Amino acid sequence: MPQSLPDTHRFRLRELREDDAAFALALLNDPGFLDHIGDRGVRDLDQARAYLRDGPIASYARNGFGLWAVEMKNDGRLAGMCGLVRRDLLPGPDLGYAFLPPWRGQGLAREAARLCLDHAFGPLALPRVLAIVTLGNVASRRLLETLGMRLQGPRTLDGETLLVYEIDRPAAKESAVAG
Structure with missing residues (x-):
């Protein structure tokens, strides 16, 4: 059963489904995604369904969180994804987000990331959230810093030097969880 996720007046976060494959295919092959996040090798709808099934959907069951769809309330279109990822290379879950070009520059990433952090520290009761970003992704670095994330420094992950942030x-929230 899908979990209840937060929303704003503009969008809702919801679990990704295999029928979101066309959206995933477009996002994963967007030049900005390829430059700043990486090539996931997804080239057709079957591979996109497998990416969703083996990635975000499996993560919901395994971790209780994952990347979620950012679905616009006014028309139901998917603008991007935002959520938490558990990677073996990091000591805790990390915040991730990506948006299709028409939705960039509208503050959606900041709103969605804030919702994800509130969900992480509230219902999920996580003690810390990390984020990783490429050295050249100045916009994401600025966003992470506006969220209150602190730069921990560079780290080599899978042969690539990335900047690691944490909050x-x-x-x-600590008091509320303890009480």
Whole structure:
């Protein structure tokens, strides 16, 4: 059963499904995604369905979180994805996001990332969230810093040097979880 996820007046976060394959195919092959996140080798709808099934959908069952669809409320279109990823290479879950070109520059990534952090520190009760970003992705670095994430420095992951950011659960959330 899909979990209840937060929303804003503009969009809702929801679990990705295999029928989101056309969206995933477009996003995973967008030049910005390829430059800043990487090539996932997804070239057709069957590979996109497999990516969704083996990635985000499997993560919901395994971790209780994953990348979620950012679905616009006014027309149901998918603008991007945002959520939490558990990687073996990192000591904790990391925040990830990507948006299709028509949706960039509208503050959606910041809103969605804030919702994901609130969900991480609230219902999921995570103690810390990380984020990784390529050295040249200045826009994402700026976004992570506006969210209150602190640069921990460069780290080589899978042969690539990435910047690692982190944010700890706020003290108020710590008290609420303990009480």
